[in-house]
Amino acid sequence: MLNEILAHNQQFLQNTTLPHVGHAPRKQTAIVTCMDCRLVNMFEPALGLERGDVLELRTAGATISTPERAGAANDLIRSLAGGVYLLGVREIIVVGHTECGLSKVNPTALTATMQALGVDPQQLIEQEHLSGIEGLVEWIGAFSDVHLNVQEVVHVIRTSPFLPTLPVYGLVIDINTGKLTVVDDGKPGRAE
Numbered sequence: 001m002l003n004e005i006l007a008h009n010q011q012f013l014q015n016t017t018l019p020h021v022g023h024a025p026r027k028q029t030a031i032v033t034c035m036d037c038r039l040v041n042m043f044e045p046a047l048g049l050e051r052g053d054v055l056e057l058r059t060a061g062a063t064i065s066t067p068e069r070a071g072a073a074n075d076l077i078r079s080l081a082g083g084v085y086l087l088g089v090r091e092i093i094v095v096g097h098t099e100c101g102l103s104k105v106n107p108t109a110l111t112a113t114m115q116a117l118g119v120d121p122q123q124l125i126e127q128e129h130l131s132g133i134e135g136l137v138e139w140i141g142a143f144s145d146v147h148l149n150v151q152e153v154v155h156v157i158r159t160s161p162f163l164p165t166l167p168v169y170g171l172v173i174d175i176n177t178g179k180l181t182v183v184d185d186g187k188p189g190r191a192e
């Protein structure tokens, strides 16, 4: 894959001259979404985003794993804080998606793949003080309902002591059609 990328890059440099774009997102917005490969070349067109518009942060499942939610001092919050305090972000949008890999984590398959790749799940569980296989599944960030998960991530961001009070919205994108559904419209007074 690396050679493929480097060969393509030669072509790209010959054919493309990028315009200069500032590093502060011009729409003053940070968008948190998933790492899913099907979002590549689909997500930005579906939302009407151009280069330089927003900060895009991607995590597995557009989520913060359960052990890291407490205290909200995790890498997603750190990145959002950088966006807010250093790059002028004033709105945050969390976009989960349907058919997310993190919404159907099979614990048996997870531990079997770990073992096949030379990582002992039991040893990891003991070493990292995870509460069994269930704790391992929580650590990787598995969830069952994408809408609920988006709402929970919105809540963690909204209540993080590292971040100021900002509008935080939650959406779900249909991975097959690109259709967006609003899960949390950012209005105060929601039951959370």
Ligand SMILES: [Zn+2]
Residues within 6 Å of the ligand: 034, 035, 036, 060, 061, 062, 097, 099, 100, 101, 102
């Ligand atoms: Zn996903």
